[in-house]
Amino acid sequence: MTAKLSNAQIAWRAAQDIADGAYVNLGIGFPEMVAKFQPPGRQAVFHTENGVLGFGEAPAPGTEDWDLINAGKKAITLKPGAAFFHHADSFAMVRGGHLYVAILGAYQVAETGDLANWSTGPKGVPAVGGAMDLVHGAKRVAVLTDHVTKDGKPKLVEKCTLPLTGVGCVTRVYTSLAVVDIEDGHFVLREKVAGLSFDDLQAVTGAKLHFDGPVADIDVPEV
Amino acid sequence: MDKRIATLAEAVADIPDGATVMIGGFGGSGAPIELIHALIDRFLATGSPKDLTVINNNAGNGHVGIAALIEQGMVRKMVCSFPRSADPRVFTDRYLAGEIELELVPQGTLAERIRAGGAGIPAFFTPTSFGTDLAKGKPVQEFEGRSYVMERWLKADFTLIKAELGDHYGNLTYRMAARNFSPIMAMAGAKTIVQVTRAVEPGGIEPENVITPGIFVDAIVEVPAPAQEEALNRANAHYPEVQA
Numbered sequence: 001m002t003a004k005l006s007n008a009q010i011a012w013r014a015a016q017d018i019a020d021g022a023y024v025n026l027g028i029g030f031p032e033m034v035a036k037f038q039p040p041g042r043q044a045v046f047h048t049e050n051g052v053l054g055f056g057e058a059p060a061p062g063t064e065d066w067d068l069i070n071a072g073k074k075a076i077t078l079k080p081g082a083a084f085f086h087h088a089d090s091f092a093m094v095r096g097g098h099l100y101v102a103i104l105g106a107y108q109v110a111e112t113g114d115l116a117n118w119s120t121g122p123k124g125v126p127a128v129g130g131a132m133d134l135v136h137g138a139k140r141v142a143v144l145t146d147h148v149t150k151d152g153k154p155k156l157v158e159k160c161t162l163p164l165t166g167v168g169c170v171t172r173v174y175t176s177l178a179v180v181d182i183e184d185g186h187f188v189l190r191e192k193v194a195g196l197s198f199d200d201l202q203a204v205t206g207a208k209l210h211f212d213g214p215v216a217d218i219d220v221p222e223v
Numbered sequence: 224m225d226k227r228i229a230t231l232a233e234a235v236a237d238i239p240d241g242a243t244v245m246i247g248g249f250g251g252s253g254a255p256i257e258l259i260h261a262l263i264d265r266f267l268a269t270g271s272p273k274d275l276t277v278i279n280n281n282a283g284n285g286h287v288g289i290a291a292l293i294e295q296g297m298v299r300k301m302v303c304s305f306p307r308s309a310d311p312r313v314f315t316d317r318y319l320a321g322e323i324e325l326e327l328v329p330q331g332t333l334a335e336r337i338r339a340g341g342a343g344i345p346a347f348f349t350p351t352s353f354g355t356d357l358a359k360g361k362p363v364q365e366f367e368g369r370s371y372v373m374e375r376w377l378k379a380d381f382t383l384i385k386a387e388l389g390d391h392y393g394n395l396t397y398r399m400a401a402r403n404f405s406p407i408m409a410m411a412g413a414k415t416i417v418q419v420t421r422a423v424e425p426g427g428i429e430p431e432n433v434i435t436p437g438i439f440v441d442a443i444v445e446v447p448a449p450a451q452e453e454a455l456n457r458a459n460a461h462y463p464e465v466q467a
Contacts, residue, residue, distance in 0.1 A: 049330065050249040051403050066251055066453040067401040073250040073308075073453075084399060086406040086434075087249075087280075088338040091331030095350060114354075125315050126327050129305040132357065133331030136350040167354035 004176035005193060009220045010144050012037040014103055014174045018044050022100035025049065025134060028072040031103045031144050037223065047099060049130045051090045054082030071130060095137040102138040106145045108160040111207040113170045113182045115143065116162035135166035147175040147204055154206030156180065156187060177201055179218060186210045191218045225391045226443050227422060231261035234416050234444040238262065238381050243276040245337065245408040246289060247384035250281060250308065251452025253401035255385040255418050256288050260462050266297050274299045278379060280330065280404060282306035282314035285456035293317060300324035304333050310456065329357060332374050334407060340376035341410025348373055382412025385449060389419030393440025394433045402434065409439040418446040
């Protein structure tokens with residue numbers, strides 16, 4: 001099969017869709033990489049749900065201030081124009097529709113827009129954090145993910161089998177093989193990696209891929 | 224009017240067995256470590272308080288702060304959104320052994336339940352958790368074509384938080400992202416006890432800059448140079464100190 005995109009390349013592709021001045025929440029882990037790939041001339045304002053807008057890069061080791069952290073509890077720095085606020089205000093920004101996009105990871109995404117990304121089942125200690133809040137309210141909810149699981153099973157499915165984070169919430173999925181929108185309960189294919197046939201892509205996708213126009217090759221540099 | 228209290232021991236002296244206690248902080252940021260440790264000191268000396276219900280975003284990290292409170296067996300139940308951390312073993316072991324109860328609440332719902340508790344709103348509807356396992360058994364209602372889950376307020380007998388500046392009236396400021404849950408927990412506690420890094424005279428905080436008005440605060444105790452949970456954990460600290 002054709003080479004798939006790296007996580008950094010998936011993050012790069014997602015970053016191209018973020019407008020200048022957009023307010024953006026990046027999920028903990030892989031989605032945090034999106035911040036590195038903003039196109040020149042565009043500057044998003046990043047929100048972290050523990051109560052900061054306008055944070056920047058991680059500080060140099062040894063210069064951390066542990067009162068200044070992100071939702072992943074990593075030390076951050078501030079950009080000029082940053083703001084602090086309490087937790088109820090922070091989630092008002094989320095649920096109140098004030099974010100342009102929330103970009104999250106996923107275990108499974110269904111063609112209905114259902115998302116499973118918080119629990120792999122009943123074992124161990126359950127922990128949800130802000131996952132169930134972040135899927136509601138942002139104008140767009142985008143997911144970054146490998147197209148299939150480590151053992152090759154589709155992550156884009158008709159119906160999630162893992163515990164749901166939210167119902168009908170995802171609007172766009174950036175995978176290692178494709179860019180797919182979710183519209184009216186369907187996966188609509190927008191882009192795929194060059195050289196990958198539609199049949200091969202459909203074979204690793206757990207629900208029908210629809211079209212409503214031309215499908216472009218994903219144009220991503222080495223990053 | 225002077226809400227200052229001289230010592231940490233006096234500040235936490237009234238918290239009884241079985242109390243519900245909100246504790247500020249998100250991870251280590253904003254955690255009132257010295258107030259928590261004063262509670263542990265009292266327990267080690269008197270056997271109280273125990274059977275506590277603790278409300279915090281997390282369930283402790285390492286062997287200090289909330290983790291130490293749990294390690295002493297003082298906590299019957301945790302209400303939190305994310306009982307994981309760099310070193311969550313103290314909570315995890317007790318949870319898996321059935322020795323501590325967990326009420327798992329989505330983070331924004333936790334914040335809004337606390338805010339509602341402080342604002343006199345017994346319940347509210349939120350889109351968060353609709354259609355998920357965490358909405359099971361909760362009333363659902365449709366508004367303008369979307370479904371919402373009813374959630375109830377959260378209140379506490381006592382709130383323990385850390386602030387940066389505090390004056391005699393209990394007016395408070397916070398330091399950076401250490402603010403997190405503290406302003407709403409201050410509202411939701413029947414008695415709110417605050418460790419402040421610097422106590423100032425009335426007027427020492429510009430009214431424009433007050434984040435928590437003193438009406439929500441009952442007691443302040445000055446703790447200069449408070450410990451940071453993250454720094455304690457990086458030094459592998461235990462509370463009380465483990466004798467070598």
